[in-house]
């Protein structure tokens with residue numbers, strides 16, 4: 001299972017590691033005052049606005065707004081999850097991570113995770129035995145043989161069978177003594193409508209266990225043996241199973257992907273098994289969802305070339321359009337994975353001819369022809385170009401439509417070299433002046449960057465100036481925290497994000513330079529992270545009296561505003577004769593009066 005990083009170890013790593021050190025490997029940094037400055041690795045820019053503070057151990061880009069600490073930098077830059085980033089840093093700075101020393105809460109959380117994985121593992125064994133049993137599994141085994149799956153493939157992928165009936169698995173797992181509320185969390189059983197007991201989710205289906213890269217059983221897929229519906233049924237999302245992050249077959253495929261530098265991505269369980277059956281082992285399948293950014297991020301760790309395999313043009317087009325966004329939007333992220341620092345994800349779309357799916361294509365044509373077709377598969381953009389040309393033709397009107405259709409995908413490409421090469425390709429393909437295409441794409445890009453700067457502006461606009469100043473003060477001037485508490489300052493902050501940042505700072509009594517980075521570890525929302533780094537980097541010098549004055553001014557206005565609001569609400573309640581609300585509001589008003597009296601006395 002994934003190694004859990006205890007909090008004290010996270011702290012130890014943080015103390016040992018240096019953000020300037022880590023960022024320097026990716027960004028050329030120059031000293032500028034107290035901070036270091038460089039070109040942002042997360043957006044394209046010519047003048048440096050990416051700032052790193054060695055004191056606070058955080059980074060912030062004044063161009064695109066990203067910000068965070070050493071962990072989030074590694075996560076974003078290399079597409080890693082937190083524990084992986086922590087582990088890399090631990091190794092690098094010689095921090096030893098023991099597997100014990102967990103708090104009770106961590107143990108409980110881990111306990112549940114482990115129990116669920118354990119239940120899943122027992123279920124996999126149960127389904128596996130059922131498939132091999134002479135009575136129950138005979139039809140299922142015959143079905144797999146008909147699909148020409150060898151016993152080796154059936155074993156390698158731990159295929160199984162969920163017997164016909166409502167409670168075979170339920171009875172099995174009950175006898176094992178697992179608490180049924182926990183088994184319910186695994187998604188393997190469902191509560192009956194009348195809430196009296198449970199029944200099996202998977203009944204009379206071939207079972208495809210889903211294993212993660214650590215070979216843990218995280219979920220299941222089930223397919224019917226005939227034409228009944230639904231054809232496929234999957235585990236729901238559980239604490240151990242996240243569809244947008246999981247890929248079927250990745251565990252079995254990953255080494256081959258690294259060896260061949262390429263990955264085939266198909267849509268179904270049986271398609272995937274057919275590829276493996278024919279010796280094409282560098283392949284994975286998505287699990288009833290479209291390919292997500294997280295999938296791509298995960299896959300770029302194993303190979304730079306990806307071939308998405310589809311059985312029809314429409315599916316191909318839909319996915320190609322989505323993928324243009326996924327692959328290029330965060331281009332910088334993908335191009336800087338630790339393994340493929342110099343290469344970028346190179347993605348191709350393979351639409352099999354004659355409505356073949358991978359299974360039927362391989363059976364008819366064999367693996368050599370499949371590999372040949374794959375090696376000739378067009379890149380996503382070329383694929384979209386040819387589709388548009390096929391649809392609209394090369395008449396004058398046709399060309400206009402082709403350009404209109406390609407405008408957005410081309411504009412999405414952030415990499416300048418790639419973009420200009422594709423623009424040239426399109427211009428040549430349809431016989432039109434390159435500058436015309438370029439202009440069209442520019443139009444679209446300037447709309448896009450307008451939207452981006454709008455988003456930046458929105459972010460900067462969050463909360464009033466005074467509210468932001470208060471939070472900046474809390475982050476940079478910890479001596480003021482008792483006063484913030486005493487005057488209930490947080491209650492008067494109206495912007496939700498700022499309010500929640502304020503609360504977190506107070507609750508954890510976090511402040512002072514080195515603790516800002518710690519605060520960032522506990523916050524996952526990128527908007528909040530960005531806001532925190534912005535406020536923490538604001539250059540201001542604080543003094544006690546100035547701060548107290550600011551707080552009092554803020555609270556007084558806040559109170560007035562709040563009182564006015566309550567009085568308005570009281571009036572409205574009186575008008576409507578709503579006694580209940582009225583009582584509540586009057587109580588609230590009284591409470592406020594007492595509070596401010598106390599503050600005056602204190």
Ligand SMILES: [Zn+2]
Nearest residue numbers: 040043061064
């Ligand atoms: Zn930036």
